[in-house]
Amino acid sequence: MSGKDVVDLSATCTCCRMEFAFKGPRTAYVVPKRCQPCEGHKLDGSAAERIAALEGHAARALALARSAMDKARQFAKDKETALEDHKMSQRASYRSHKRREWVERRMIAVLDVHTDSETDSMCGCGLPAPCPTTRALEEFDREHPDPDYTGFIYQPPRGRPRPPHRPGQI
């Protein structure tokens, strides 16, 4: 048989009744009646030969069940890990969202005390306008102008700049 015509096939063993894989030509192949471990089995032989064959089947069935169990266990573990990762990232984004909300509310609480009117000579806080708080805010705005969000380019997690939040801008 030429290499490129050889494909992976499967058949059911007439001895152990388990499915087994074999390689053969795509067309007109001869299906092996038995899997390799069953080659020497004599189910119609002497008592000792029958016992040996059945023991061989039992051992392989057990090994198969074990590996299936291991796979199932590993699958469950992987699923658990993925779920945990998902929960963690969800918690992290919930926390950062809550944190931004809190910072914003805090800022609003501060601003409530300071009226920012150009005509008033006194700030709401009782100091001559503009009071140090208002001046600090104005200075902040000068140093950190409102960023141009339209130029925002998504970057993969971490190292992604978090756009600063400005008070009153929700």
Ligand SMILES: [Zn+2]
């Ligand atoms: Zn077999």
Ligand SMILES: [Zn+2]
């Ligand atoms: Zn067998």
Ligand SMILES: [Zn+2]
């Ligand atoms: Zn003030």
